[in-house]
Amino acid sequence: MNFENLKPQVTAILSEANIEREVKLKALCQFLFDHVDYYNWVGFYFADHENKTLHLGPYVGAETDHTxxxxxxGICGQVAESNANFVVPDVAAQDNYIACSFTVKSEIVVPLFVNGKNIGQIDIDSHVLNPFSTADERFLEFVNEEVAKLF
Structure with a gap:
């Protein structure tokens, strides 16, 4: 996967004028879902630091009860505390995993920082075992740097 080719389109989606942030994020999720064949669920969770909870934001993929x-x-909750990327090659091997669907085989979660504070994360599930590489991590870090400009 050549993520470099996707970067200009990510920037274009997020810099679109006169479109609400939620609409841009949903369009970004759809773009990633459509252009990376092993991204089978793409969404954002946003932190409520006062209550120590994450809240589901825009996403594309199967419906989830984990709002x-x-x-x-779970993986997302651990990233909220660690402030570090978390790549799970095989969700079945994770003790602290919240099962969304039996079709999910792997997951990657990358925190979203605004002014040095973890305000949320991008969460991606895959129906493939171990598809995520360092290239996915670097690309999703870029995506979140672009998203951070909306806040």
Whole structure:
């Protein structure tokens, strides 16, 4: 996957004038879902630091019951506390994993920082075992740097 080719389109989606942030984020999720064949669920969770919970934002993919996730629970909740990327090659091997669907085999979560504060994350599920590489991490870090400009 050549992520460099996708970067200009990510920037274009997020810099579109006169479009609300939520609409831009949903369009970004759709773009990633459509252009990376092993991205089978793409969404954002945003942190409520006072209540130590994550709240589901725009996403594309199968519906999820996980609209609120406590910090520390599951992959997303762990990233809310660690402030570090978390790549899970095989979700079945994770003790602290919140199962969304039996079709999900792997997951990557990359925190979203605004002014040095973790305000949320991009979360991607795949139906493929171990598809995520360092290139995915660097690309999603770029995506989140672009998203951070909206806040």
């Amino acid at each position: 609120v996730i406590p910090f520390g629970k």
